[in-house]
């Protein structure tokens with residue numbers, strides 16, 4: 001016998017209009033829970049095949065979450081109308097939701113395991129089924145780069161590390177994926193700031209190349225020459241602060257000071273004024289402190305970009321983000337009002353305002369995102385590299401001695417120019433070797449093959465596949481760099497047999513999307529290393545603890561840009 005909606009029998013009290021509305025449903029058959037389950041499983045399956053499998057939806061995560069919540073409410077309201085009691089209505093809504101999710105996820109899992117175009121690529125089963133696996137791995141101490149290394153050792157050069165993503169550990173893949181001739185575009189990771197776009201987080205090719213031209217003007221040789229005196233001034237300031245710790249009795253954490261230094265330098269070059277973090281040592285109270293605290297969490301979310309997009313929309317987080325963006329916007333406004341004799345990065349970007357006004361895609365908000373990019377990309381990476389260089393020098397006194405021999409004959413630190421620091425084999429060898437062992441962007445940069453697919457490292461990869469070269473793993477591949485885990489700066493000069501595939505060395509990336517600030521970074525690195533080595537003798541405050549911190553726990557953390565351990569050292573002023 002068929003069951004119908006028993007409106008008149010309902011024990012719930014309703015207003016007159018509601019009763020009239022409910023009357024409309026009188027006689028509608030009440031589906032049994034089994035029927036409901038079956039229908040919702042079919043809806044789940046269909047939504048996978050009709051919607052989710054058809055394209056990338058990462059950036060729409062908040063919208064998808066809202067639509068689903070809305071649909072759940074609708075189901076509950078419908079159930080409340082149709083079923084005679086609240087308990088039944090709630091059970092029906094739960095049954096429908098469970099059925100929908102079962103249909104959707106079993107279809108997704110089955111498709112990824114059996115029918116997916118990447119099914120032939122090896123990789124651990126959980127990685128092939130869901131990106132949550134990489135997130136779970138990353139949540140255990142942000143060691144994703146080490147996991148990828150382990151996977152390549154187990155499965156070979158091509159590993160399916162996520163359902164849609166292949167990690168390719170082969171030196172040829174660097175040019176095939178990142179080089180100027182590559183047909184790959186940026187992957188879904190680069191939508192994390194949607195609907196805002198910084199230069200780095202712009203996937204549209206035409207818009208990107210237009211913006212990149214503007215950025216490039218801020219990093220020409222002439223522009224860099226004009227930044228040099230400011231970088232030298234900030235480096236001298238760093239040395240003068242560190243002088244107060246140079247009795248050799250009290251330890252000082254270089255990791256913090258390098259962050260202070262790079263933030264002040266980038267504040268100066270971006271907003272036309274130093275943040276004065278070194279002089280006021282007020283980092284504790286700044287927005288920067290917050291960004292360090294949440295960096296490991298962001299590193300975990302980045303492994304599955306749509307979770308980051310969702311996270312950003314959460315009430316508390318979006319408030320914090322809005323605060324930071326507002327702060328960048330204010331700095332930018334102040335910078336606009338400044339009359340500057342010397343150009344800085346934003347002389348070039350702000351000068352481009354006329355173009356921005358004409359092009360609605362280049363909004364004020366995008367400019368703010370660009371300023372945020374300059375600060376974060378330009379500070380974290382250089383600070384991490386300086387920290388790593390000085391860990392390596394304090395643990396390899398012979399290399400430190402060779403560096404001192406090279407740098408000691410140079411002019412005193414307050415008379416130096418960058419031209420005398422270029423092409424010094426020991427200095428450049430040490431910087432390269434630190435970047436090889438500890439690339440500040442440890443994991444692969446997501447790129448996506450074009451619709452028609454692409455041949456990468458001799459193998460055809462289907463279209464719309466996310467691909468990456470795992471920088472850390474490639475840098476430590478013995479086929480490219482024999483004795484890969486050893487610090488041997490000479491491999492970049494007198495011992496080329498230890499750098500068999502220099503093209504696998506890719507700390508700044510390469511091709512159209514390569515780091516725009518590479519030369520500025522080299523200017524900062526050479527200047528600070530030179531001044532530090534010329535000014536101080538140094539040793540780890542606690543050699544055993546220090547070595548463990550860098551090589552075991554906590555070690556380096558993969559948070560897109562690297563997070564380094566602290567580096568407490570004893571400094572002694574050199575005569």
Ligand code: HEM
Pocket residue numbers: 199200201212373374375377378379381382385439440441445507508509512513514515516517518520521
């Ligand atoms: C040791 C220091 C540095 C390293 C290892 C480094 C590394 C990188 C890498 C690997 C990328 C590519 C990121 C991607 O494709 O997602 C990149 C991009 C970028 N870097 Fe650097 N970077 C360093 C210093 C700097 C400095 C000092 C600046 C100055 C502002 C800077 C600004 C940028 C910008 C704006 C981009 C985006 C370029 C684009 O998408 O066209 N970087 N960097």
